[in-house]
Amino acid sequence: MNSERSEVSRFGLDPEKMPRHVAIIMDGNGRWARKKLMNRVKGHERGVQTVRDITRACRQLGIPFLTLYAFSTENWQRPAREVSALMSLLVRFLRSETPELMAKGIRLNAIGQLDRLPDKVRHTLDEAIRQTAQNESLTLTLALSYGGRAELVRMVRLLAAGVSQGRIDPEQIDEAMVAGHLYTAGMPDPDILIRTSGEMRISNFLLWQIAYTELFVTPTLWPDFNQQELISILQDFQTRERRFGKVET
Numbered sequence: 001m002n003s004e005r006s007e008v009s010r011f012g013l014d015p016e017k018m019p020r021h022v023a024i025i026m027d028g029n030g031r032w033a034r035k036k037l038m039n040r041v042k043g044h045e046r047g048v049q050t051v052r053d054i055t056r057a058c059r060q061l062g063i064p065f066l067t068l069y070a071f072s073t074e075n076w077q078r079p080a081r082e083v084s085a086l087m088s089l090l091v092r093f094l095r096s097e098t099p100e101l102m103a104k105g106i107r108l109n110a111i112g113q114l115d116r117l118p119d120k121v122r123h124t125l126d127e128a129i130r131q132t133a134q135n136e137s138l139t140l141t142l143a144l145s146y147g148g149r150a151e152l153v154r155m156v157r158l159l160a161a162g163v164s165q166g167r168i169d170p171e172q173i174d175e176a177m178v179a180g181h182l183y184t185a186g187m188p189d190p191d192i193l194i195r196t197s198g199e200m201r202i203s204n205f206l207l208w209q210i211a212y213t214e215l216f217v218t219p220t221l222w223p224d225f226n227q228q229e230l231i232s233i234l235q236d237f238q239t240r241e242r243r244f245g246k247v248e249t
């Protein structure tokens with residue numbers, strides 16, 4: 001803990017104002033590849049290195065939760081060849097990174113319609129999650145086959161089933177109960193949401209959870225995003241006054 005605080009201070013950050021949860025919409029892999037006259041898949045491959053670098057940085061800074069929007073429900077509509085390449089890349093990533101996740105004490109988690117993933121991907125993902133389940137330094141959550149609206153529909157169905165079976169009194173449904181029936185149950189809401197590539201939208205990501213999240217949009221394409229820019233965002237975050245609807249003091 002002391003080493004993490006000194007690391008935070010080294011970058012001009014206040015250890016008392018660090019976020020607990022950083023969420024990132026990783027956008028721009030395809031454009032990065034196109035700018036370099038490469039196949040889109042090459043952009044995704046380069047983006048994996050950024051995932052590795054930012055995960056290491058968050059762990060080094062003592063940030064407990066990092067959630068990455070890796071594959072949306074809408075991404076299934078992409079060309080079959082690209083989807084297949086992304087699934088293969090995900091398998092390679094999980095296999096190659098699990099040893100480091102174990103060495104660094106990083107717990108892997110996944111949210112989304114995971115049953116839609118190919119069997120090979122799901123098996124590899126389940127195994128990586130199982131192996132890292134006891135790690136505590138950082139929880140890395142991959143949003144896979146994820147959509148915020150689909151998550152809310154799932155939550156409503158779960159609550160409706162509970163009501164119809166007599167396990168839930170409708171009058172007792174509150175925000176905490178809703179949150180407890182989301183994929184992210186047990187996790188704090190994101191303090192920061194970063195979107196790379198400059199697009200000014202949230203793309204169906206964590207719709208409930210980001211109600212009071214601080215938003216940061218950078219024109220940097222995901223493969224070019226790095227620790228230095230993350231530090232700059234954290235420094236900006238620490239200057240913001242988060243009032244959560246209250247009057248400024």
